[in-house]
Amino acid sequence: MIRVRGLARTFKTKTGDVQAVTGIDFDVRYGEIIGLLGPNGAGKTTTLRMISTLLAPTAGEATVVGADLRTRSRTVRSRIGYVPQGGSTNEHELVEDELILQARLFGLSKAEARRNAGELAKALEFDGLERRKCSQLSGGQRRRVDIGLGLVHRPTLIYLDEPTTGLDPQSRANLWDHIRRLRDEGTTIVLTTHYLEEADALCDRILVMDHGAIVAEGTPDELKRRISGDVISLEIDSGSADLAMEIAADVLELRSRLRTEGHENGHAGKSLVHLTVEHGDAAVVPLLAALGDKGITPGALTVKRPSLDDVFLTLTGRSLREGDRS
Ligand SMILES: Nc1ncnc2c1ncn2[C@@H]1O[C@H](COP(=O)(O)OP(=O)(O)OP(=O)(O)O)[C@@H](O)[C@H]1O
Known part of the structure; x- marks a missing residue:
């Protein structure tokens, strides 16, 4: 066509x-x-x-x-x-x-x-x-x-x-x-x-x-499958987000890691850290323990199958929604 x-x-x-x-x-x-x-x-x-x-x-x-x-x-x-x-x-x-x-x-x-x-x-x-x-x-x-x-x-x-x-x-x-x-x-x-x-x-x-x-x-589906594994998203104080990513990389085998600013829904001053791992559920406990050792407590944590937004983040390093605001 x-x-x-x-x-x-x-x-x-x-x-x-x-x-x-x-x-x-x-x-x-x-x-x-x-x-x-x-x-x-x-x-x-x-x-x-x-x-x-x-x-x-x-x-x-x-x-x-x-x-x-x-x-x-x-x-x-x-x-x-x-x-x-x-x-x-x-x-x-x-x-x-x-x-x-x-x-x-x-x-x-x-x-x-x-x-x-x-x-x-x-x-x-x-x-x-x-x-x-x-x-x-x-x-x-x-x-x-x-x-x-x-x-x-x-x-x-x-x-x-x-x-x-x-x-x-x-x-x-x-x-x-x-x-x-x-x-x-x-x-x-x-x-x-x-x-x-x-x-x-x-x-x-x-x-x-x-x-x-x-x-x-x-x-x-093909696009989502490109990011195999699960995505763990953590809400972290922006000042600690880079350290949290380093800690995660030490304790987990990460496929990808990305950080976005949490502008939406009153999350100013917070960052969202997205980590792609093979088995999300199994990674949560060691991750939280390692973050806790360094005094970092995430405000929220979700584990999910990758969405197209995750695909976009992984491909471009930017969120589509961030792009929307530019
Ligand atoms: N007539 C024009 N003169 C100069 N620059 C232009 C013109 N039209 C588009 N652009 C630029 O080309 C780029 C692509 O624009 P385009 O409108 O194709 O994007 P888009 O993906 O459709 O965006 P949106 O989702 O906002 O519609 C942008 O940087 C835009 O500023």
Whole structure:
């Protein structure tokens, strides 16, 4: 469905060149949901904009739904749907008019446009809202209309840029169901997300991006399996965190160790120390004893199977959530 080789984009700015995407390779197969996962500024949107012809690459090549990105950009455009981060609905227009206008822009007849709009309203469950102005929709309804706009010309490939950002958990889960249904009906989907749980729940395959590069690729399970063993997370006073990691390295056979600042939920002044070990349960008692000998008592301790966040930490040394704040 998509074949990308060496795709790169550099932006020239007053303060110098920004290498937004540094020469990436990836493939997307028919009927997959692919997630581009990464923190702010990782290059996800730039990648989507390039493979949707909205932004010219500075290097590299791509074939999208059978057409060359550079030489047949009009064909590519006619075969894909692109739903940008903020959507593209016009506040003052009626939902139905927006859908029909969009379909007509892609060359559909009035009758086809009307039929597709009606079918999508049913499929994405915003039927009954077609005569409302876009400004009168809830966040979740609006996102479904945005997706409808991307699909109204019946593309087989759709790009969704952060489809659920800003939605409440219920609307998010509801939108996930719709996205899965689209895939089951034969639409290939490439989406970007900051949410690990979204990538985990929704995507068949994940491309982890950081600093303009793909740093890992695989199914959610494959990525998690890369960090074999368990992750022990300890909350430690920031002043003692480095010593705690040294002590842990002395008494345990560590696969990896990472430290993040605990900014969230009133944990200022605390650090979170993440240790990957073969058998988490067996490691806890000797670890606590060794820390206790040096007067360190963790505020909290958890042992769990690695999450995608742990994968990201291990690959990049940073938490995705830290990236979110930058
Ligand atoms: N038009 C532009 N001019 C200059 N720099 C840009 C431009 N567009 C993007 N960038 C830079 O390129 C890098 C990648 O941006 P991009 O929007 O692709 O990241 P992203 O992963 O989509 O981030 P987010 O999750 O915040 O949407 C960032 O450093 C960004 O500041």
